[in-house]
Amino acid sequence: MAITVRLKNKLDNFELDINFKSESRRIGILGASGCGKSMTLKSIAGVQRVDAGYIAIDDTVFFDSAQKINQKPQKRRIGYLFQNYALFPTMTVKQNIMAGLHGSKAENEARAERMIEKFQLKGLEDRVPDQLSGGQQQRTALARIMAYQPNVILLDEPFSALDSFLSDRLQQEMLEMLQGYEGTVILVSHNRDEIYRFSQELLIMEDGKIITQGDTKAVFHSPKTKAAARLTGCKNIADIAYVDEHHFRIPQWGCTIETERELPRNTQAVGYRAHEFVPVWGERQKNCILFELSSMAELPFERKYFIRGKDDTEICWFVQKDQWKILDQKGRPDYIQIRPEELLCLKR
Amino acid sequence: MDDWMELFQSLDWSPLWISLKTGIVATIFSFFLGIFAARKVLKAGKKTRAVLDGILTLPMVLPPTVAGFFLLLIFSTRRPFGALLYDNFDIKVVQTWLGCILAATVISFPLMYRNARAAFEQLDVNLVYAARTLGMSETKIFWKVIVPTAGPGIASGTILTFARALGEYGATSMLAGNIPGKTGTISQKIAMVIQDGNYALAGIWVLVIMLIAFGIIAVMNLVAGSRSKDTKRW
Numbered sequence: 001m002a003i004t005v006r007l008k009n010k011l012d013n014f015e016l017d018i019n020f021k022s023e024s025r026r027i028g029i030l031g032a033s034g035c036g037k038s039m040t041l042k043s044i045a046g047v048q049r050v051d052a053g054y055i056a057i058d059d060t061v062f063f064d065s066a067q068k069i070n071q072k073p074q075k076r077r078i079g080y081l082f083q084n085y086a087l088f089p090t091m092t093v094k095q096n097i098m099a100g101l102h103g104s105k106a107e108n109e110a111r112a113e114r115m116i117e118k119f120q121l122k123g124l125e126d127r128v129p130d131q132l133s134g135g136q137q138q139r140t141a142l143a144r145i146m147a148y149q150p151n152v153i154l155l156d157e158p159f160s161a162l163d164s165f166l167s168d169r170l171q172q173e174m175l176e177m178l179q180g181y182e183g184t185v186i187l188v189s190h191n192r193d194e195i196y197r198f199s200q201e202l203l204i205m206e207d208g209k210i211i212t213q214g215d216t217k218a219v220f221h222s223p224k225t226k227a228a229a230r231l232t233g234c235k236n237i238a239d240i241a242y243v244d245e246h247h248f249r250i251p252q253w254g255c256t257i258e259t260e261r262e263l264p265r266n267t268q269a270v271g272y273r274a275h276e277f278v279p280v281w282g283e284r285q286k287n288c289i290l291f292e293l294s295s296m297a298e299l300p301f302e303r304k305y306f307i308r309g310k311d312d313t314e315i316c317w318f319v320q321k322d323q324w325k326i327l328d329q330k331g332r333p334d335y336i337q338i339r340p341e342e343l344l345c346l347k348r
Numbered sequence: 349m350d351d352w353m354e355l356f357q358s359l360d361w362s363p364l365w366i367s368l369k370t371g372i373v374a375t376i377f378s379f380f381l382g383i384f385a386a387r388k389v390l391k392a393g394k395k396t397r398a399v400l401d402g403i404l405t406l407p408m409v410l411p412p413t414v415a416g417f418f419l420l421l422i423f424s425t426r427r428p429f430g431a432l433l434y435d436n437f438d439i440k441v442v443q444t445w446l447g448c449i450l451a452a453t454v455i456s457f458p459l460m461y462r463n464a465r466a467a468f469e470q471l472d473v474n475l476v477y478a479a480r481t482l483g484m485s486e487t488k489i490f491w492k493v494i495v496p497t498a499g500p501g502i503a504s505g506t507i508l509t510f511a512r513a514l515g516e517y518g519a520t521s522m523l524a525g526n527i528p529g530k531t532g533t534i535s536q537k538i539a540m541v542i543q544d545g546n547y548a549l550a551g552i553w554v555l556v557i558m559l560i561a562f563g564i565i566a567v568m569n570l571v572a573g574s575r576s577k578d579t580k581r582w
Contacts, residue, residue: 047477073480086478090496099492100482148482 001025001184003152007043007053016040016208018053022184028199028216029188030231036208037188041154044186045080046073057151057184079145079153083161085137087129093140094125100148111147119143119177134162135170142177153178155187159194171197192233196220204228226346229271234344235316236272238309252313253289259340271344274304274318279326279333288335289315303327307336355548362529363537364556366448370533371514374452375460378509381453382460383502386468387490389461408458412518415454419523423450447524448531452513459512463505467498503571511564515557 002023009016016036031037042048044055046062055063062071062078087096097115101108116125119139129137138158145153158174159167171194178185187198195202195216202219204212204227212219212228223229226237241249245262249255250270257270280288289307294314297304303324307315317336319327327333389400407415421427423441425434433439441447471494479489495502517535524531526540534553541549 042477045477045481047480073477074483074485076481077483078481080478080481082474082478084472084474086472086474088475088479088493088497090499091492099479100484102483144482150481 001151002058003027003184003186004054004056005040005044007040007050007055009039009043009049009051009053014208016043018043018205018208018210020203020210020213022201022203022213024199024201025182025184026198026200027184027186027203028195028201029186029203029205030192030195031188031190031205032231033190035205037190037205038156040205041080041156041186041188044152045078045154046071046076047080060151077149077151079148079150081138081141081145081153081155081158083157085129085141087137087141087144089129092126092128093121093132096129096140097144097147099144115143115147118146134166135173138170138174139177142174146181151183153181153183153185155185157189158187160189160191167194174198192220192231204231206231223271223344224347226269226271226348229344229346233273234271235274235318237269237346238313239269240267242267252309252311253315254310255287255289255338257287257338257340257343259343261341264345266347267345268348269346271346272338272342273344274316275320276339276342277317277336278339280335280337281330281333284335285337287338287340289338291333291336293332351548355552359549359552360528363532363534363553366445366529366531367514367533367535370445370448370452370516370520371510373449374456374513374516375506375510377449377453378457378460378513379506382457382505382509383464383495385457385461386464389465390468404461405458407454408462412451412455412516412520413522416451416519416522419447419451419454419519423447423523442523443525443527443531445524445531448516448520448533451519451523452516455516455519456509456513460505460509463508464498464502467501467505468494470501471498500571504568507564507568507571511561514560 002021004021005018007016007018014036016039018036018040029037029040039048043050043053044062050063050065052065053063054061054065061067061069062076063069088099091099094112094116097112098108101111103111116122119142121136121139121143124132124136124140129140132140155174159171162170175198187195189195199216202212202214202216203210204219206227211225212223219228220232223232223234229237238250238252241251242263242265243249243256246259248257248259248263248267248270250257277289279291289309292308293305294308295306297306301321303319305317305319307317309315315336385400385404389397389404392400420442422429423433425431425440425442433441439446441450475493475497476489479493484492515535516533517539520531520533521536521539526532526536532540534557538550538553538557541553
């Protein structure tokens with residue numbers, strides 16, 4: 001199954017310009033709040049007006065501005081899970097599940113029963129959404145979508161309204177419930193853990209555009225652009241000044257890096273993950289940054305050091321609990337060292 | 349005391365029945381028209397919406413006698429449209445119960461329309477989107493999702509509409525007149541007996557209408573209370 005999406009949408013102060021094609025069954029779209037992720041999903045589902053573009057699944061065209069095709073959302077068979085689940089508040093769980101079914105009454109009842117069974121909603125059939133917990137509401141919403149047998153399921157930030165403990169459990173639940181589903185699922189989120197856990201193919205969005213597309217794990221492990229590095233959780237990103245194949249300067253961090261592997265010629269910036277620094281006491285060694293502490297935060301399992309760079313920049317160094325002992329013994333380090341093999345080579 | 353008993357026994361209850369009948373029928377009309385108008389206005393573009401909203405709210409803001417003036421202008425049998433209705437369909441609005449209903453509907457309609465609109469505007473738009481992606485037809489969405497969800501707002505609008513229709517005076521007196529047993533509503537009865545200086549009889553009718561009003565307020569609070577039992581007070 002292949003999904004093709006080309007969209008152009010202009011609003012007062014925002015422009016959406018999306019172009020992607022994917023054959024993956026589990027697609028994740030990662031982006032900051034307000035980057036146009038939800039609008040993209042709503043456009044695919046057909047509940048959002050689109051200026052121009054083309055949306056198709058395999059050979060079924062849902063929208064084509066050139067041919068003036070614009071299928072109603074009712075005809076697209078695309079399930080949409082809203083952040084607040086959008087359960088109909090005056091209907092019971094069972095009525096919600098049956099709301100979109102068009103078969104005979106007996107058929108619908110039977111199908112609803114199967115969904116209630118499958119999504120562990122037994123005993124809750126006659127409750128209204130207000131009487132359900134967050135997890136039960138999510139299961140009801142998913143049961144309602146699944147009963148409708150959609151070709152595609154769109155998940156719009158389904159976990160962002162939940163506290164982190166519940167969110168973690170529900171993510172696992174969701175993965176299990178979607179296991180047997182054959183169609184395409186697109187998850188939109190600003191949370192990289194959710195996306196990493198869920199998707200095979202990753203799209204990264206910024207300012208209404210898709211800036212990166214690729215295999216999720218590959219994109220996370222070696223993002224190619226500054227924006228991709230930032231969104232996949234890289235805390236330290238700085239422009240570089242090229243010296244030769246094995247040397248470059250990072251002006252903002254006040255250091256020169258010597259690297260064994262050849263630096264790709266088109267590298268404009270580097271990224272370095274906050275956990276990868278090595279503390280150094282005493283003499284300055286190569287690839288070191290002066291440890292000039294600006295502030296520090298202690299969390300249950302992690303310490304966060306914010307180190308002063310040049311031009312009002314900050315370098316983040318995160319230290320896991322198992323390394324605290326050595327820091328407590330030896331005191332603050334004089335330098336922190338970069339391991340060149342961990343550097344991400346980035347373009348703007 | 350005997351005087352009061354006598355007054356009570358000889359009382360002609362027709363104004364109460366006429367008022368109640370008028371109120372109920374006008375409320376039914378306003379209910380459907382108001383919801384229909386609210387839906388249309390919300391779908392309209394910005395400018396059309398402003399104009400339509402103004403026109404539809406006008407009867408609430410203007411003195412009822414102005415509405416009465418326009419209604420007479422249209423329905424008087426001496427005017428083209430009124431004459432046409434009377435000659436071809438034998439429909440007469442002026443000085444009839446139909447006039448009572450028409451006047452009460454026109455005056456009470458904006459209350460229904462505005463309450464329904466406010467209730468629809470508060471509705472979570474995702475509910476409608478979700479319903480669409482689930483393949484529900486627009487009509488089904490409207491009657492099965494939107495109206496029940498907006499229920500409390502629509503209910504209180506309906507009650508206010510009924511209250512307003514029940515007590516309508518200005519436009520009714522102009523269009524339907526005060527024909528005892530036919531178009532004589534409670535409000536008109538009170539005005540008439542006061543002119544004769546009959547405070548006792550007027551007082552009885554005032555009491556009746558106040559009882560109904562308290563009943564309406566009680567029902568409204570019940571309706572509103574059922575939805576907001578966890579509202580915090582400050």
